[in-house]
Amino acid sequence: MASLSERLDAARREAAAEGRHTADTADTADGTPEVLTEPTADEAPEPAKEKAPGPLSVRAAATTNGDTRSPQRRVLAAQEDRIEDLKSSVHDELLKQLGPHLYDAEMDQDDLEQRVRTVLSDVMASQDRPISTADRVRVTTEISDDILGYGPIDPYLRDPEVSEVMVNGYADVWLEKSGRLQKAEAHFADEAHLRRTIDKIVSRIGRRVDESSPMVDARLPDGSRVNAVVPPLAIDGSALTIRKFATDPLTVNDLITFGSLTPSTADFLEACVRGRLNVIVSGGTGAGKTTTLNVLSSFIPSDERIVTIEDAAELQLKQDHVVRLESRPANIEGKGSVTIRDLVRNSLRMRPDRIVVGEVRDASALDMLQAMNTGHDGSITTVHSNGPRDTLSRIETMVMMAGMELPMKAIREQVASAIDLIVHQMRFKDGSRRITHVTEVERMEGEVVTLQDIFIFDNSAGFDESGRVLGRLRSTGLRPKFLEKLAGQNVAIDPSLFRAEHR
Incomplete structure (x- = not known):
């Protein structure tokens, strides 16, 4: 039997050998230990045989060449390039066969679409490149959109x-x-x-x-x-x-559903339009002014003659008697321009009951005020501004652009006399568009035009978890001064609309 000292020496050698083995190994990809010690001269490996490149080799080669995309991405890119080449060749062949017909302004659009689709089908059928059904549909759709759309x-x-x-x-x-x-x-x-x-x-x-x-x-x-x-x-x-x-314009019920206004506010605005009040719809870009203008215009009785004036015709009035006018820029010689101001002045000779201007942004504001003050009550227009008070300031500035050198007090008297109501709206951070002020333009007090909020947006409720606005329009409890004017037009308003709402 070995002595105690011999057994201890053997245990130390075994522990030392086990430690070297742990230090010189590492886990491979599949979790098995791989020895990392250098081979001896007797154990030198044979030269590696050439093998077909696997996915890792391909990826490494691609990286070496500067292309770090995976094989799948390169295949998709190659397929996309092939489809683009096919689209280009089909497009060129289509242009050769149809020629000037594509740009013939006198050719009926339906006939053009039918001819394009027929030729496109023939050209696609004549292509000798293999292509799947899905790619064929895609190429046909994209070329049709490009040529016809x-x-x-x-x-x-x-x-x-x-x-x-x-x-x-x-x-x-x-x-x-x-x-x-x-x-x-x-x-x-x-x-x-x-x-x-x-x-x-x-x-x-x-x-x-x-x-x-x-x-x-x-x-x-x-x-x-x-x-x-x-x-x-x-x-x-x-x-x-x-x-x-x-294509299907929003109605007042849609605006109520979206929360842009309340039913009581909608009833009040309908009474104001039927009672021939002059209304300004104000707000920033994209606040929904034109949509609100469209809804307000829908309240105009169908037995009145309406003249609409716009830079680009957008209004969709459903009444029977509507005349639509559109401004025109100058031609290549700088002549032939017809401005909004020209159209407003001309509309006064067209026996309008109502004048609806898509937007006032220049000296046409003076002519719009003149129309409102010369018997054309019930006119409606839009103005870019940040609030009801800013709306009046902008109108004053645009009137001065006419170059008439009118004193400021005279301009403000014209504004106070012409405008009855300002409907201001905003686009909130959550993307919703809300009417925030329904404000009466009262009268001049000294050098200032006085305003009175009839309805105002109450945002004390804050926002919900998704960031959506929870506020709504509420009555301030104030009764507008123009109720007598509405009564003269045989329009009555329920007094309960002006009852202050409790929060």
Whole structure:
């Protein structure tokens, strides 16, 4: 039997050997230990045999060549390039066969669409490149949108949930949905592709956009408002903004459902319009002024003659007797311009019962005040401003733009005499659009026009968990001074509408 000292020495050697083994090993990918000690000369490995490159080898080679994409991504990219090449060749062949028919303004749109789809089907059938059914449908749809519609943004223009499409250069497209901005996946092929789309939009209504006239306001056939700015004014490429036109215009019940106003406020505004009060709808950009103007205009009795005046026709009045006028910019020689002010002055000779102006933004404010003060009661228009008091200040400034050099007191007397009611609205952070003030314009007191809030937005309830506004319009408890004027038009208002609401 070994002595105690021999057994201790053997135990120490075993422990030392076990420690070296632990230090010289590491876990492999599958969890088994792999010895990392250097092989001896007798154990030198044989030269590695060449093997077919596996996925890891491919990835390493791609990284070496500067392409860090995975094999799947490279396959998808190659497939996308193949589809783009196919689209380009089909598009070119389509242009060769149809030629000038695509840009014939006298050709009926239905006939053009039928001819394009027939030729497109023939061209796709003649392609010898293998293509799946899904890709064939995609190529056909995208080329149809490009030739007959507005390219990659066409699907968004058909989407009822999209209210605005914004193109900030050919590769940067944004959308507005439910009042919130989000980036779109679509993009134009290049700047020339975007410019062709812009030219297609503006040429259909006789407008143009180029370096000599780099800004244009236009509209689509459905009435959607279009603004385009091209280089050199647009530094990063052409900018295109399309505010969609609702095919089914919102009604007062829709605004009540959305929380933009309350039923009592809607009843009050309807009585004001039927009672021929002059109303200004104010608010910031995108606050929903035109929608509110449309709703207010729907309260006008159908037996009255209405003249609408707009930069780009957007209003959708359902009455029987409506005359629609639209301003016109100057031609390439700088002549032929017809402004909103020209149309307002001309409308006074058209025997209007009501004048509805889409927006007052310049010296036409003076002519609008003159119309309101010369027997054309019941006129309605919109103004950009931050609040009811700012609305009056803006109108004063625009009147001074007419160059008449009127004293400020005379301008304010005209404003106080002409305007009866200001309806102000805002777009909140959550994307909702709410009427925040329904304000009466009373009279002059010294040098100041006095205002009185009839309804005001109460936001004391704050916001819910998702950040949505919980406030609502509430009556201030004040009775407007123009109730006698409404009574003279045989319009009565329930006094309970003005009862102060408890929070």
